[in-house]
Amino acid sequence: MLDFKDYGIEMWDDNKISSFRRTLLAWYDNEKRDLPWRRTKNPYHIWVSEIMLQQTQVVTVIPYYERFLDWFPTIEKLANAPEQQLLKAWEGLGYYSRVRNMQKAAQQIMTDFDGTFPSTHSDISKLKGIGPYTAGAIASIAFNLPEPAVDGNVMRVMARLFEINYDVGEPKNRKIFQAVMEKLIDPDRPGDFNQALMDLGTDIESAKNPRPDESPIRFFCAAYLNGTYDKYPIKAPKKKPKPIQIQAFIIQNENGEFLIEKNNDGRLLGGFWSFPIMETDFLGQQLDLFENDSSALETLSKKTIFEQEYNLKPVWSEQYFTPVKHTFSHQKWTIEMVEGLSKKAPLLPSKDLLWVTPQDFDKFPMATPQKKMVQELFKNKK
Structure with a gap:
């Protein structure tokens, strides 16, 4: 059992804790948001919503949540879904490991629970992709x-409530906030208690532009x-995403079809389709192979590397495209697009390639960077 005094936390007595619970839940009863996943106790539905809400705003999640349950109404349907349909359902939400997990x-x-969602905290915690908060x-x-649900929003509220002088971004400090929540959580309405703190942390006590004078728990809040x-919460600044230069090849054949490729490397955007792309670092490595041959280096270019890699010989266009930018949590892509016209030649069997009309793009899961490239491409075609 964690000793709060060791962490500089002055824990309340039972009467104050009871008063806090009543105050918070009374506010929640009056102010809670009407959200589709709050109209059910179905653990499958709640699970879907909680996974989607990680790293994603509520207003974005709602249509995805409703479509996901329409496509996969049962756990069995989700378990047996083909990858392409699964990724299509998640297309645009990002952090795609969530849906794979x-x-x-x-x-x-x-397999392990006969198709029934487990009903104990320990069994729920055994499921792939379910961490302490989601469990x-x-x-x-x-x-x-x-059971407390301790995420960044809840830690922010707790840090202010008790003036907790520990970095909320440090995983090792999570146990402190977990212990505080275990002490405070309402035993009769734990779900409402957790959701009340979630609502409070995403709005009135948000990270940016909080409104402390409007907080229903301000008179409990030490800060x-x-x-x-x-001053609270204490949090070290995030590392900036690493800038990555990407070359994209927009290849069209005489039938108006575009070349798209499935990313099968299992890393970032694995399983999604896009125009063929290469990191500039890879292109540079290929150029380095010719560093002792100045004549070859003069003629070798990103375009010729593409021709070698894909066994195609496009007629390259001089069309200029505005570079496409997209930021992931750890990378910031700048995508330079180059366009070419090619005959509809046989495609390399070693790569997952297709010729596809623009009208059929929607049939394939495509992540946001690809959608931005399509938008830039056709902006220039008008």
Whole structure:
């Protein structure tokens, strides 16, 4: 059991904790958002919503959530879904490992739990892709178990509430916030308690532009009462995403079809289709092979590397495209597009390639960078 005094936390007595619970839940009863996943106790539905809400705003999630359950109404349907349909359902949400892990977890449920979503916190925690926060959220909301759901929003509220002088971004410090929540959580309405703090943390007590004077729990909040609100939570600045230069090859044949390629390397955007792309670092490595041959270096270019890699000989266009930019959590891509016209030659069997009309693009899962490239391409065709 964590000793709060060791961490500089002055924990309340039972009466104050009870008063805090009543205050928070009364506010939630009046102000809670009407969200589709709050109209059900179905653990599968709640699980889908919680995974989607990781790294994604509520307003974005709602249509995805409704479509996902329409396409995969049961755990069994999710477990057996083909990859292309699975990625299409998640297309545009990002962090695609989430949906892959969901399918693996669905397969676990079918194998280990006879197709029924597990109802204990320990069993829920065994599922692929379900960490402490998600396990706590599902256990408390779907099964009314007194399990905290501690995410960044909740840690922010707790840090201000008790003036916790530990970095919320450090994984090792999570146990502190977990212990505080275990002490505070309402045993009768744990799901509502967790969701109340989620709502509070995403709005009134948000990271940017909080409105502390409107917080229903301001008179419990040490940072508010002591004038230290701006100090909390303590969090080291994030590392900036690494800039990555990408070359994209927009190849069209005489039938108006475009060459697209499936990323099968299992890394970033694995399983998605896009115009063929190469990192500039890879292109540079190919150029380095010719560093002792100046004449070859003069003639070798990104375009000729493409021709060698794909066994195609396009007629290259001089059309200029505005570079496409897209930021992931750890990388910031700048994509330079180059256009070429090619005969519809046989495609290399060693690569997953297709000739596809623009009208059929929607049949393939395509991530946001590809969609941005398509938009830039056809902006220049008008």
